[in-house]
Amino acid sequence: MAGTATQKAGTTEPTRRDFIVVAAGAFGAVGAAAALWPFIDQMNPSEDVLALSSTEVDLSQIEVGQSLTVLWRGKPVFVRHRTKAEIEAAEKDDNADLKDPQRDEDRVQKPEWLVLVGVCTHLGCVPLGEQGEYHGWFCPCHGSVYDTSGRIRKGPAPKNLAVPQYTFLTDTRIRIG
Incomplete structure (x- = not known):
C-alpha cells in the first residue's frame, strides 16, 4: 500500500x-x-x-493563314494562325445570333492563334477547314458550318467546336492538355 499512497486516485x-x-x-x-x-x-x-495526356506544338512553322492538325488524346486538334481579316470577322460576329453564344476573346488566349478540337459536335465527324460560307470549318457529313472562331453558325451541331486546355510555353510553343 505504500506505493499507491503517492499516486492520484484513478491513474496508473x-x-x-x-x-x-x-x-x-x-x-x-x-x-x-x-x-x-x-x-x-x-x-x-x-x-x-x-x-x-499532353502534346507540345511548335508554332514557328505555321505561317499566317495556315493551319496545323495535331493528334491529342486520339482526337485531331486544329491550330490556326489567323489572318487579320479572320480575327476581325470573328470579333464582328460576336454580336451575331449564335446557337452557342461565345465571344471570340473567350475562345483564344492570343487573337492570332486559334486552338480547337477538330471534332464536329453533332456526330463526331472531322470538319474541313477554310470552308463554308463563314470561311471557318464545314462538316460535309451533315452540313454543320462553323465560323473563323469555331462557333456553330448553321446546321445540326448543337455546340461550338471545343477549345482544349492549352498553355503558351513561349511565344512559339504551346502545350495542349
Missing part, C-alpha cells in the same frame, strides 16, 4: 504491456499500408497514357 503508470500493445498496433498499421501500396499504385495511369 504505463506498464510494459501497454507499450507492447501500442508497438504491435503501429507495426500492424505499417505492415497493412505496405501490403496495400502495390494495389493502390497499380491504379495510376500507365506511362503511355500519361504521354498522350
Whole structure:
C-alpha cells in the first residue's frame, strides 16, 4: 500500500504491456499500408497514357493563314494562325445570333492563334477547314458550318467546336492538355 499512497486516485503508470500493445498496433498499421501500396499504385495511369495526356506544338512553322492538325488524346486538334481579316470577322460576329453564344476573346488566349478540337459536335465527324460560307470549318457529313472562331453558325451541331486546355510555353510553343 505504500506505493499507491503517492499516486492520484484513478491513474496508473504505463506498464510494459501497454507499450507492447501500442508497438504491435503501429507495426500492424505499417505492415497493412505496405501490403496495400502495390494495389493502390497499380491504379495510376500507365506511362503511355500519361504521354498522350499532353502534346507540345511548335508554332514557328505555321505561317499566317495556315493551319496545323495535331493528334491529342486520339482526337485531331486544329491550330490556326489567323489572318487579320479572320480575327476581325470573328470579333464582328460576336454580336451575331449564335446557337452557342461565345465571344471570340473567350475562345483564344492570343487573337492570332486559334486552338480547337477538330471534332464536329453533332456526330463526331472531322470538319474541313477554310470552308463554308463563314470561311471557318464545314462538316460535309451533315452540313454543320462553323465560323473563323469555331462557333456553330448553321446546321445540326448543337455546340461550338471545343477549345482544349492549352498553355503558351513561349511565344512559339504551346502545350495542349
